[in-house]
Amino acid sequence: MQVNSMDLTRIQFVKSFVKSRYPQTIISVFLLAGFVLAIMAGFIGTPVGSQNFSIVFVWIAWWAILILVAVPFFGRGWCAVCPIPRAGDWLQRGAIIDPAAKKPNWLGWRVPKFLRNMWTQNITFSLVVLFSATILTNPRTTAIVLAAMLFMAIGLAMVFERRSFCRYLCPVGGFIGLYSKLAPFELRVKQKNICAGCHGKPCYNGSTDGAGCPWDVFPGGLVANTYCGLCFECIRTCPHDNIAFSVRPFSVEAATPTAKLDEAFKAFIMVGSAISYAIVLMGTNGMIKLAAYQVFSRGWFLNALLLVGTNFVGLPFLFWLFVRFGRSQRALNAKQFAMASSALIPLGLLFWVAFSLSFVLANATYIMVALSDPFGWGWNLFGTAGMDWQPLGSAYVGILQAGVLVAGLVWSAFVAQKTADRSKVPAWRVILFCLAVTMVMMWLLL
Amino acid sequence: MKPFFPLSVGLLALLAIIVPIQPISSVPSKRVFTVEASQYAYSPGVISVNPGDMVTINLVATDVAHGMYIEGYELAVFSDPGQSASITFVADKNGHFRLRCNVSCGAMHPFMVGEIQVGQNYLLVRAFGIATIAAIAFIVYQHKIRPQNASE
Ligand code: SF4
Numbered sequence: 001m002q003v004n005s006m007d008l009t010r011i012q013f014v015k016s017f018v019k020s021r022y023p024q025t026i027i028s029v030f031l032l033a034g035f036v037l038a039i040m041a042g043f044i045g046t047p048v049g050s051q052n053f054s055i056v057f058v059w060i061a062w063w064a065i066l067i068l069v070a071v072p073f074f075g076r077g078w079c080a081v082c083p084i085p086r087a088g089d090w091l092q093r094g095a096i097i098d099p100a101a102k103k104p105n106w107l108g109w110r111v112p113k114f115l116r117n118m119w120t121q122n123i124t125f126s127l128v129v130l131f132s133a134t135i136l137t138n139p140r141t142t143a144i145v146l147a148a149m150l151f152m153a154i155g156l157a158m159v160f161e162r163r164s165f166c167r168y169l170c171p172v173g174g175f176i177g178l179y180s181k182l183a184p185f186e187l188r189v190k191q192k193n194i195c196a197g198c199h200g201k202p203c204y205n206g207s208t209d210g211a212g213c214p215w216d217v218f219p220g221g222l223v224a225n226t227y228c229g230l231c232f233e234c235i236r237t238c239p240h241d242n243i244a245f246s247v248r249p250f251s252v253e254a255a256t257p258t259a260k261l262d263e264a265f266k267a268f269i270m271v272g273s274a275i276s277y278a279i280v281l282m283g284t285n286g287m288i289k290l291a292a293y294q295v296f297s298r299g300w301f302l303n304a305l306l307l308v309g310t311n312f313v314g315l316p317f318l319f320w321l322f323v324r325f326g327r328s329q330r331a332l333n334a335k336q337f338a339m340a341s342s343a344l345i346p347l348g349l350l351f352w353v354a355f356s357l358s359f360v361l362a363n364a365t366y367i368m369v370a371l372s373d374p375f376g377w378g379w380n381l382f383g384t385a386g387m388d389w390q391p392l393g394s395a396y397v398g399i400l401q402a403g404v405l406v407a408g409l410v411w412s413a414f415v416a417q418k419t420a421d422r423s424k425v426p427a428w429r430v431i432l433f434c435l436a437v438t439m440v441m442m443w444l445l446l
Numbered sequence: 447m448k449p450f451f452p453l454s455v456g457l458l459a460l461l462a463i464i465v466p467i468q469p470i471s472s473v474p475s476k477r478v479f480t481v482e483a484s485q486y487a488y489s490p491g492v493i494s495v496n497p498g499d500m501v502t503i504n505l506v507a508t509d510v511a512h513g514m515y516i517e518g519y520e521l522a523v524f525s526d527p528g529q530s531a532s533i534t535f536v537a538d539k540n541g542h543f544r545l546r547c548n549v550s551c552g553a554m555h556p557f558m559v560g561e562i563q564v565g566q567n568y569l570l571v572r573a574f575g576i577a578t579i580a581a582i583a584f585i586v587y588q589h590k591i592r593p594q595n596a597s598e
C-alpha cells in the first residue's frame with residue numbers, strides 16, 4: 001500500500017536475523033536477568049530509591065531508552081525483546097527455542113470478546129499513574145509492581161491463548177502500541193492475494209515452523225502497527241515468504257486513522273498524564289507532591305479524582321468542544337471523534353519526550369552509581385559508586401524541550417490535516433486544540 | 447504551492463527565534479532570600495530577581511539535609527538539618543532556571559524542585575511565538591489547498 005517503503009528482509013543479514021529465534025531470545029534472556037535483578041534489588045537493596053538499581057535502571061535508564069529512542073524510532077521494538085512475557089511464552093510452547101507443539105500445553109482459552117480492546121490497558125496505565133509517586137521512588141513498590149507483572153504474564157499465559165498479558169493488560173503495552181503507529185518501521189504482508197489463497201494460514205494458526213501469531217493478529221489483514229508485537233513468528237511460519245519488514249516514513253499510518261474509542265481515550269490519557277506529571281513531579285508545589293506520594297490520604301484521593309476526571313472526562317470533553325462548538329448543521333459521531341483525536345498521538349508522544357528530558361538527564365549520573373553498587377550496600381564494582389550527582393546538559397534541556405514541544409505540535413497539525421478528509425472534522429479545530437495544550441505544557445516545563 | 451508560503455513561514459519562525467528581546471533594564475541591587483527546604487519542596491518555591499542582581503540565598507534545611515543546585519548557573523549549596531548555608535552570585539543569565547535538591551533526602555528527592563526567575567522567561571515567549579506561527583501556518587495552508595474542507 002505504501003509506495004515509499006523498503007523491505008528490509010530482502011537484505012540477507014536482516015532476513016537470517018529475524019528468521020532465527022536465537023537473537024531475540026538471547027537479548028530477551030539478558031533483559032530478563034536484569035529484570036530479575038531489579039526485583040531482587042527492590043526487595044533486598046537499600047530503600048533509598050536513587051541508590052537502588054531497581055529505581056535507577058527501571059525509571060531512569062529503561063524509561064529513557066523506551067520513550068526517547070525505542071518507541072519513537074522502533075515502535076514496538078521494545079516488545080520484540082521484552083523479558084516480561086518470555087517465561088509465559090516458554091511455558092505455553094513447552095520449549096525455549098523450538099516452535100510449539102500443535103496442541104496447547106495449558107488451558108488455552110480465548111480472551112472474552114468484551115475484553116479484547118484497549119480499555120483494560122487504559123485502566124492499568126491509569127492505576128500506575130495514580131500510584132506513580134510511590135512506584136517511581138520506592139524500590140519495594142517498584143519490585144512488587146515488576147514481580148506482579150512477571151507473574152501475571154505467566155499466569156495469564158497458562159489460562160489464555162497467545163500473549164493475553166501483552167495485548168490486554170500490560171500498562172506499557174497499550175501506549176507503545178498507540179505510538180508505534182508513528183514509527184518508521186512496519187511488518188506487513190507483501191501481497192494480499194497470496195494470503196487469500198493460502199491454505200491453513202499458518203501465520204495465524206501456527207505450524208511446525210512456529211507459533212500462530214502470539215499477538216492474535218492475522219498478518220494478512222495488518223494495516224496498523226498497534227497490535228503487531230514484532231515477534232517475527234509469521235516471518236518464520238509463512239510458507240510463501242510473504243511477510244515484509246520495511247522502513248517507511250514516520251507516521252504514514254496517520255492518513256488512515258482508526259475509529260476506535262478505546263485507542264482515542266488512550267491518546268487522551270497519555271496527554272493528560274504527561275501534563276499531570278509535569279505539574280506533580282516537576283512543579284515547585286510540595287503539597288501536591290506529598291498528596292500524590294501519601295497513598296490513600298485525602299490529598300491523594302483528591303489528586304486521583306482530578307487525574308481520572310481530567311483524563312477520562314475533562315480532556316475528551318474539551319476536545320469535543322473544540323471540534324464541535326458552533327457546528328450546528330453537522331453532527332459528530334463517535335467514529336469521527338476518534339479519528340480526529342489521532343492528532344493527539346504524535347502530540348502525546350512528544351509531550352512524554354519533553355517531560356522525560358526534564359528528569360532523565362538530570363539524574364543520569366545515578367545510573368553509574370547504581371551500576372557499581374546495585375543494592376546500595378557499599379559495593380564498587382566498576383569504580384563509579386562514589387560519583388557525585390551532577391545534572392547533565394541543564395543549560396540546554398529547556399531549549400531542547402521547547403524544540404520537542406514545537407515538533408509535537410507541527411507533527412500533530414500534519415496528522416490533523418491528513419485525517420480531516422476522513423473524520424470530516426476541520427483540521428483547524430484540532431490544530432487549535434493542540435496549540436492550546438502545547439502552550440500549557442510549555443508553560444509547565446519551560 | 448508557491449515557495450513563497452513556506453519561505454515566509456520559515457522566516458517568521460526564524461524571527462521568533464532570533465529577534466532580540468530587550469531585557470527591561472533595572473538598577474542591579476542586592477537581593478537576599480531565606481529559603482526553607484523540607485521534604486520535598488523549597489519555601490518559597492519560586493524566587494524572582496532582576497538580571498544583574500547580586501543574589502544571596504540562605505538555605506535552611508528544616509527536617510533532613512537538603513541541598514540546592516541552580517541549573518544554568520551550575521552552582522550548589524548544601525545545608526544540614528537546622529543549619530543555614532548560603533550562596534551568593536550575580537544573576538547574569540536571563541531566564542527561568544530549575545533549582546534541584548542535590549542530596550538524597552527521601553523517596554521523592556529526585557522531584558524536589560524549585561525555580562529561580564531571572565527577568566522574563568524569553569524561552570517561553572519564543573516557544574509560544576513559534577508554536578502559534580506553526581499552528582496558524584498549518585491552518586492557512588489547509589485553507590489554501592482544501593477550502594471546501596476547512597471552511598464552514
Ligand atoms: S502464512 Fe503467509 S501467505 Fe499465508 S496467510 Fe499468513 S502471511 Fe499470508
Ligand SMILES: [Cu+2]
Pocket residue numbers: 483484485486511512513547548549550551555558
Ligand atoms: Cu531535598
